[in-house]
Amino acid sequence: xxxxxxxxxxxxxxxxxxxxxxxxxxxxxxxxxxxxxxxxxxxxxxxxxxxxxxxxxxxxxxxxxxxxxxxxxxxxxxxxxxxxxxxxxxxxxxxxxxxxxxxxxxxxxxxxxxxxxxxxxxxxxxxxxxxxxxxxxxxxxxxxxxxxxxxxxxxxxxxxxxxxxxxxxxxxxxxxxxxxxxxxxxxxxxxxxxxxxxxxxxxxxxxxxxxxxxxxxxxxxxxxxxxxxxxxxxxxxxxxxxxxxxxxxxxxxxxxxxxxxxxxxxxxxxxxxxxxxxxxxxxxxxxxxxxxxxxxxxxxxxxxxxxxxxxx
Amino acid sequence: xxxxxxxxxxxxxxxxxxxxxxxxxxxxxxxxxxxxxxxxxxxxxxxxxxxxxxxxxxxxxxxxxxxxxxxxxxxxxxxxxxxxxxxxxxxxxxxxxxxxxxxxxxxxxxxxxxxxxxxxxxxxxxxxxxxxxxxxxxxxxxxxxxxxxxxxxxxxxxxxxxxxxxxxxxxxxxxxxx
Amino acid sequence: xxxxxxxxxxxxxxxxxxxxxxxxxxxxxxxxxxxxxxxxxxxxxxxxxxxxxxxxxxxxxxxxxxxxxxxxxxx
Numbered sequence: 001x002x003x004x005x006x007x008x009x010x011x012x013x014x015x016x017x018x019x020x021x022x023x024x025x026x027x028x029x030x031x032x033x034x035x036x037x038x039x040x041x042x043x044x045x046x047x048x049x050x051x052x053x054x055x056x057x058x059x060x061x062x063x064x065x066x067x068x069x070x071x072x073x074x075x076x077x078x079x080x081x082x083x084x085x086x087x088x089x090x091x092x093x094x095x096x097x098x099x100x101x102x103x104x105x106x107x108x109x110x111x112x113x114x115x116x117x118x119x120x121x122x123x124x125x126x127x128x129x130x131x132x133x134x135x136x137x138x139x140x141x142x143x144x145x146x147x148x149x150x151x152x153x154x155x156x157x158x159x160x161x162x163x164x165x166x167x168x169x170x171x172x173x174x175x176x177x178x179x180x181x182x183x184x185x186x187x188x189x190x191x192x193x194x195x196x197x198x199x200x201x202x203x204x205x206x207x208x209x210x211x212x213x214x215x216x217x218x219x220x221x222x223x224x225x226x227x228x229x230x231x232x233x234x235x236x237x238x239x240x241x242x243x244x245x246x247x248x249x250x251x252x253x254x255x256x257x258x259x260x261x262x263x264x265x266x267x268x269x270x271x272x273x274x275x276x277x278x279x280x281x282x283x284x285x286x287x288x289x290x291x292x293x294x295x296x297x298x299x300x301x302x303x304x305x306x307x308x309x310x311x312x
Numbered sequence: 313x314x315x316x317x318x319x320x321x322x323x324x325x326x327x328x329x330x331x332x333x334x335x336x337x338x339x340x341x342x343x344x345x346x347x348x349x350x351x352x353x354x355x356x357x358x359x360x361x362x363x364x365x366x367x368x369x370x371x372x373x374x375x376x377x378x379x380x381x382x383x384x385x386x387x388x389x390x391x392x393x394x395x396x397x398x399x400x401x402x403x404x405x406x407x408x409x410x411x412x413x414x415x416x417x418x419x420x421x422x423x424x425x426x427x428x429x430x431x432x433x434x435x436x437x438x439x440x441x442x443x444x445x446x447x448x449x450x451x452x453x454x455x456x457x458x459x460x461x462x463x464x465x466x467x468x469x470x471x472x473x474x475x476x477x478x479x480x481x482x483x484x485x486x487x488x489x490x
Numbered sequence: 491x492x493x494x495x496x497x498x499x500x501x502x503x504x505x506x507x508x509x510x511x512x513x514x515x516x517x518x519x520x521x522x523x524x525x526x527x528x529x530x531x532x533x534x535x536x537x538x539x540x541x542x543x544x545x546x547x548x549x550x551x552x553x554x555x556x557x558x559x560x561x562x563x564x565x
Contacts, residue, residue: 037334046339052342063357074364089363110360115351154339223555283551
């Protein structure tokens, strides 16, 4: 047992020692994925990139998968596919419900589910073999047909913009214009504790805070989109570089059999990243909604905590 | 977080970024429409019924658990009442047997008593009768013997005796007789 | 991406490389803090692991964003 462990350790260290310079070399040779998606063809004025093709393909797959796993209407005694979907839906519900608040949960949950499943399956789809490697050479440049949808900033920015509008819609529906105004610009000081002059002066302070808050809210679009893009794009780069590294080994007689194994651990890493990032996107969106909508549940939440003995 | 975001907003050259990452509003439109469509279809044909069924099932399970609880409670109540009834019935039966025994004993006693009284009465009556008859016989015999003595004495002393003497003799005879 | 390749150029490229390196390092430190504290908290109170997971993933995501700002906006 120990011997094997030690062997694994030594192997990892050697692998890392060989890998790091080679990754550098691969990236010097321009083996990385281009930052922008490549246009494969265009319909009228609309350029269709490899990322869009992937996005459509995976969307079709998602819809077909859900349709076939449900086999029409859902049933009380769940078939296997339905049980799987239910466990995902139930798990997400348990996590999201206390964050969003009981009041907003009913109308927000479908949107959150859509985000979770869409991003999750797009990310996982990016790990399929052939993504980024099937394509044509034209003009001395390799043009892949498929690229993970979220490895294109257009897709993640679109997701983030839709999320922003969804956020605004849900917040207006739950808290109303007045509630949202109070949440952003409103004077949160307690009138009974301070003099009216200070209260009036604080109005301007909170107005300034509200302006900063507005920019911060707009920044959420950028932060959401770049987080998802960075993770997926970085992962895609990592996999490509590992693949390029393994192709460097192909000329060495014995080691070349090992070369196929080199990208493998990173696929596990990317699998994890795909799940976590879809979860993070959904959770952040629900936190943003909960910041505005979730006020009434606080006392209940505390009571619940005491009831479950969280503090023990 | 907010401050760092605002700082970032001021410092970044966005137009260069847009070119670098190939941002195109056509693509943005395509991707956002795609997402909205997929999310809507997923909800409309997938998750809505799943969520409804999950709620339904939870309700059913809750109902079932409640029913089972009720049944358990009912069963316990039934068990306890049955035990109570059995106990009370046993006690009642014991009471009945005891009272029957008591009754029988009382009847026996009474019968004995009555019998004794009856026999005592009969004995008493018999004694009384005997005494009465003896007295009567004695009286009769006395009277007859007296008369007989008087008759004999009269026939003996018929001529010499006065009426006063006769009566004296009769009285004497009566005194002498036991 | 070619992060390492950029260090071979002029001063501006070196500066960009340094910014990216520092940004990623600080993000890594932030994620480490969050992870350490989350593990501590779960060790103390295993019953609350679900809530801690949510909080820690949020914190990690926010810290991680710094790395992407540094990587993408530094050019």
